[in-house]
Amino acid sequence: MTTREIAPKGRGYLILNSHPTGCATTVERMWESIPARKPDGTAPTVLLLGASAGYGLAILLAGLRRHGIRGIGVAYEAPETERRTASAGWYRTAAAAGLAAANGNDFEFVNADAFSADAKAEVLDRIATKLGPVDYLIYSLAAPRRTDPETGAVYHSVIKPLGQPYQAPSLEFEDTTARVGTVSLAQADEEEHLATVKVMGGEDWEMWVEALAGRGLLADDFTTVALTYVGSELTAPVYRQGTIGAAKEHLERTAAALNDTVLADGAGRAYTVVAGAAVTQASTAIPSIALYTSLLRNVLGPEGWRTTADQAVDLWEQLSGARPLELDDKGRIRLDGWELDEGAQERVRKLWEDPAGVLTGDPSGPMWFYGQFRELYGWDVPGIGYAGPVETAVPWPDSQP
Structure with missing residues (x-):
């Protein structure tokens, strides 16, 4: 037992200490928000990369609760140290594992750097030994850096515009008080551009699919999807038209390349999935996204907002064949129609003209964002x-008795 008193510490949108009970409760409440479905006797085998946070976690829980999935989830999370608690994703994974076990799902979790050759070998060995061919590979990784397993070169991603500097309003918090500031970013150079594509593009996704194929672990009707985002024209200069957008475009080209090569001739299918806006640890790192998401929430309210769990349910309905795939003209699965509805976007554009005035008149969106963050x-x-001490030494699921 390692009980201690902890408090949130950090700055900006980064908090260093996580609360294990709070993290577990958020997972349990997401689970309860997902409508359960009676099992139909099938248990698709899933490899989920990036299973501890954001859309990856939501897709995991929706798959477990509604489709009885079995398989392996991979995440790279930090254990507890003398100075800090374990990472939030560590605690969320432990909670998800408990729910999976209680629900009768045969699902394991591996804590490893999914970019590495060692992680690929370990995970594929487990799949070959315990699970057999994979029906779905879900790729939902977001990382600040990647080591190329073939060359050993280390690449760091950056969030910068391409072609010209960027300046826009941003949402800042001082304690619990929201205010509008200004963010200014220099344009990325070519090295930063290419490094971001190396980290966040489709190269690693392609390696995973090729590794599965090389081991004979692609099931009939194999499907793989990777998460992407388009977003509003308001955030396009720093996102879709910036370094991250370049990486997402590479991810989308990778889907086409996979379909033409390793998945050709009926071996499987690859898609990118355009998700909608969300408050995630990855999205909070993107300048102006917090303000945009807050204004979007002001416009849509709780009734119009689609949570990550809502969207994950939608995705599984499409992947499982319960509903037809909603594909755009680029062959991407779309989950973001609610966000990009022209009426909603027009209202957000009007709020964007005077965001400080919005905070004065209706701070509900920013304060909702603060709570979600x-x-x-x-x-x-x-x-x-x-108040009081809490048990922080929560074991990783594989070490639980």
Whole structure:
């Protein structure tokens, strides 16, 4: 037992200490928000890369609760140290594993750097030994750096515009008070551009598919999807037209390349999935996204907002064949129609003209964002008592008896 008193510490949109009970509760509440479905006797085998946060976690929980999936989830999370708690994703994974076990799902979790050759070998060995061919490979990784397993070169991703500098309003918090500031970014140079594509593009996704194929682990009707984002014209200069957007375009080209090569002649199918706006640890790192997401929430309200769990349910309905695939003219699965509805976007554009005035008149969106951001780390979760010590030494699922 390792109980200790902890408090959130960090700065900006980074919190260093996570609350284990708060993190577990957010997972349990997401689970309960997903409509359960009676099993139909099938249990698709899934390899989910990036299973501890954001859309990856939502896709995991929706797959477990509604489709009885079995398989392996991979995440790269930090254990507890003397100075810090374990990462939020560590605690979320432990909670997800408990729910999977209680639900009767045969699902394992591996804590490893999915970019590495060692992780690929370990995961594929487990699949070959315990599971057999994979029906779905879900690729939902977001990382600040990647080591090329073939050359050993280390690449770091950056969030910068391409072609010209970027300046726009941004959402900042001082304690619990929201204010509008300004973010200014220099344009990326070519090295930064290419490095970001190396980290966040489709190269690693392609390696995973090729590795599965090389081991004979692609099931009949194999499907793989990778998560991407398009977003609004308001954030396009720093996102879709910036370094991250370049990486996402490479990811989308990789889907076409996979379909033409390793998955050709009926061996499988690859798609990118355009998800909608969300408050995730990855999205909070993108300048202006917090403000845009807050204004979008102001416009849509809770009734119009689609959570990551809502979108994950939608994705599984399409992947499983319960509903037809909603493909755009580039062959991408779309989950973001609710966000990019022209009426909603027009209202957001009007708010964007005077975001400081919005905060004065209706701060509900920004304060909702603040609460969602804190909950990512298990803090300010309704119903949780934060006074007194808490057990922080939560074991990784594989080490549980």
